[in-house]
Amino acid sequence: MPLLRMRSASFRLGSWSVAPVTLDVEPGELAARTFASAREAAVVALMAAGIVKASSGCVLIGDFDPRVQSVHCKRIAGFVPHEPVGLEERDFAAYVAYRAALWNVEARLAFERASALRTALGDMHEAFALPFIGALLAGPELIVLDRPMPAYAERILRVAGGKAVLSTHTNVAAARAFRRRDALRATPA
């Protein structure tokens, strides 16, 4: 059963809209999708994480509909925004404690997990590493990356382990870096 199903999922804001997207992401799959604009890529990532509701079409995250069961969807999908956070390494403990509290993860466990992830991510800049670590703290089954930096692709995919990863991009080369197994089974609607 796919972990994420999008069927002609579209989002409309005034006269602007995202072209309908149809894709499946299976457990453990690495999926990367290229879009014409950064805004479109961001909105699709937000829809895939259950943060933004599709205006038309259907999105199911682990069989839950974000329009009705957004809390369940957000427990399954961990979202990593494109924008780097304005935090520094010294904010690490506070950031982990904050995320752990919001996701109801035990503080000690969260800190141990975050420290291990920080070590595994090596010299990845904290502005990009912290949101990624935060998204992984609660152990999501699906990681949704909004336009991640291709330079970090190998480290991100290594740390993600066997989890399903969906990343959105605005150029093909970046998408290729995040699609090593070419597992995307997306078809235009």
Place this chain on the structure above:
Amino acid sequence: MTPRALTALVAARLYEQRRLVLYACAAALVVGLLQPREAAGPVMFCSFLGILMALAQSPGRYPHLDRCEQSAPLFGRELARAKALIPCVAAALATTIYAAAASVRGAPDAVLMLPIALAAVVAATLTALSATLRLRGSRAFYVLLAAAASAIAYVLAVPAHSPLAEFGFCAIASFLALRQYGEALARYDPI
């Protein structure tokens, strides 16, 4: 929503807005010292501070907190309650400082005015919160509505000499405003 999540969310926002809270408290202290005897002072001025604090919760000012809150497994009404608490705490702190400053200056009814002012401030702050999710005319409408709530509370408490009516009005206005904010937040798409 667990108390731990609520505390973390409120503490993180208040920490990010600590300068704003400090300025609001300093302004309340100064105005409380300058204008200690009139009830209009704490009600109107602290409501104004509450409205400013509410508008400071607008999406986009603290993007990493916005994204964390939006992606956290919380219901819209839970998030609304937590986010409503932030400007209310800040505005209540400023109101208390105002009352303390007025009391220091020898205002005889400064302590009695505190619950009246707090009720008006909370009602105005919660009403203004809905403006944070809206744009242009609709945003201005909610800000005006918040100012009107504060003015009605003042009229009921002071010229009409009916603090109980003021408390009742503020309780109803706060309840409706919080409910409205929760519904707006649940429908809100952070694009």
